[in-house]
Amino acid sequence: AQKVTQAQTEISVVEKEDVTLDCVYETRDTTYYLFWYKQPPSGELVFLIRRNSFDEQNEISGRYSWNFQKSTSSFNFTITASQVVDSAVYFCALVGAVWGDTGRRALTFGSGTRLQVQP
Amino acid sequence: DSGVTQTPKHLITATGQRVTLRCSPRSGDLSVYWYQQSLDQGLQFLIQYYNGEERAKGNILERFSAQQFPDLHSELNLSSLELGDSALYFCASSVGGNSNQPQHFGDGTRLSIL
Numbered sequence: 001a002q003k004v005t006q007a008q009t010e011i012s013v014v015e016k017e018d019v020t021l022d023c024v025y026e027t028r029d030t031t032y033y034l035f036w037y038k039q040p041p042s043g044e045l046v047f048l049i050r051r052n053s054f055d056e057q058n059e060i061s062g063r064y065s066w067n068f069q070k071s072t073s074s075f076n077f078t079i080t081a082s083q084v085v086d087s088a089v090y091f092c093a094l095v096g097a098v099w100g101d102t103g104r105r106a107l108t109f110g111s112g113t114r115l116q117v118q119p
Numbered sequence: 120d121s122g123v124t125q126t127p128k129h130l131i132t133a134t135g136q137r138v139t140l141r142c143s144p145r146s147g148d149l150s151v152y153w154y155q156q157s158l159d160q161g162l163q164f165l166i167q168y169y170n171g172e173e174r175a176k177g178n179i180l181e182r183f184s185a186q187q188f189p190d191l192h193s194e195l196n197l198s199s200l201e202l203g204d205s206a207l208y209f210c211a212s213s214v215g216g217n218s219n220q221p222q223h224f225g226d227g228t229r230l231s232i233l
Contacts, residue, residue: 033219044121045209045224052219091162095218105218106152106175109162 002027004094004110012116013082021077021090021113029053029096034068034075035107040088051075082117089114122146125210125225133233137198140228144191144212150174151193152213152222153185157206168193169216197230205232 003026013019025034036048049059051068059066063080079086092110122145130138144151153165164177168187179185182200187193197204207229211222 035221037224042226043207044226045211046121047221047223050219050221097217097219106164106167106177107218107222108164111161 002029002032002094002096002108004092004108006090006092006110006113008113009111010114010116012118014118015083016081017117018078018080019082019115019117021079021092021115023075023077023092023110025073025075025092025094027094027096031097033095033097035093035095036066036075036077037091037093037109038088039091039112045091048077079115082115084117084119087115087117121223121225123210123212123223123225125208125228127228128226129229129231131231131233132200134200134202136200137196138200138230140195140197140208140210140230142193142195142210142212142225144193144210145223148212148214148223149191150213150216150220150222151187151191152211152218153179153193153195154209154211155206156209156227160206162209165195167216167218174216175218200232202232205230 005024032053038046065078067076089112091112093107124143126141149170152167156162165179167175185195207227209227211224213220213222
């Protein structure tokens with residue numbers, strides 16, 4: 001079974017503060033993929049990043065960075081110098097992979113973290 | 120704009136009724152996924168179609184059904200609607216048939232059951 005836990009239900013910061021969104025996952029698969037999606041107030045879900053279980057390198061994209069640590073089963077997301085436009089619900093998701101059967105697996109989403117960035 | 124089109128954006132109906140939600144995937148994408156987002160259940164995977172065939176199934180109720188047509192658009196049919204079916208229904212698409220590929224989501228259809 002797969003499980004994704006986002007323990008932070010809601011975070012409120014002031015603009016320009018750094019903020020880290022936590023994601024802890026559980027899976028028995030040795031190969032798996034992790035994702036982050038953003039859901040702004042307008043409602044659509046926007047893909048941010050995908051990492052596979054073999055690639056533990058941290059990734060930085062502008063003000064966004066991701067820290068993947070297999071040892072702690074975590075895939076945390078940091079926004080540096082937050083902006084009001086970052087206000088959204090952020091979802092972490094996981095899918096396991098079985099050789100020859102990856103199509104049968106479905107994304108498991110965490111419950112999301114609502115980020116409010118105050119001006 | 121993700122390139123995934125969902126219609127209608129809003130739907131209001133009564134218990135016991137039947138509705139059809141429609142989704143057009145991004146150009147070139149062969150997979151279509153349906154998700155339900157509700158306050159109590161969060162984001163739940165319902166079903167996936169790949170190139171016209173059912174590929175994976177989640178906790179989709181028997182009252183719900185879906186299909187993908189030759190032009191790759193998909194429809195989700197919800198029947199005998201109950202109050203608890205009120206939710207935001209998302210469609211997503213991806214190029215291949217594997218869920219490990221990034222999925223691109225539509226804007227969703229908000230279904231309200233009165």
